[in-house]
Amino acid sequence: MSMATDLRAYRVYDDGAIEELGRVPTARLGELLAQAQAALHDRAHGIGLYRDQRDFLEARPAEDGGFAFHSDRLSRGSVLSRLSGRGAGLDFSVANVEQAVAAFVCYAGLARDSFERKAADFPKVR
Template sequence: MTIDLHGYRFYDDGASEPLGRVPTARLGELLTQAQTALRGRAHGIALYRDARDFLEARPLGEDRFAFHSQRLTRRSLLARLLRRGGGLDFSVASRAQAVAVFVAYVGLPRAAFERKAADLAAPPH
């Protein structure tokens, strides 16, 4: 079964562009476009399950990508501010690993994705 999530591009200037449904087969192409755009209007790409659960990737040059993922809660602002580790922030060392992170996000429940992301994260350099 193939599950496609909706996606968007987010630009360094604060703009965003909806991508509609994003098939997993298109993820490599979108990541390559983001890498190429580093020399122009830089952007990252993101997928989201709903308005409160998203995964964003931004190219860091070479083949490295930085990821940010968050699952926003309905709790009070104070409870959210006090929450430790309010999201996932990590990087991967190749485009293939970046695609694998997105595929895991698409195919796994949130808690399982967070465990898998820890396995895929590249050591800092």
């Protein structure tokens, strides 16, 4: 079984609501990201994929057509993560839907450590 089959998706709204989407095939990611772009001035939301409750990748649309990504791997054992609610996070940006899909596919297809090494090459969020 591939890692991608274990990933689930969700919408995270600016008002704090989260809508579970269940398992989403990578072929549908472009559609979900385009919907997030279209809702930028309506009920704004981002799209997220997660391996489990402590390992996720979220993309939020930007005004320029790109996406800002945030990814965390929360650690229960760390005192700092318990105090801050956060673990080792990654923040990067991409220019368009196609690059956003590629980032999600990379996350879905790689082990977390491999994804973190690959994401180090992505542009940083400004």
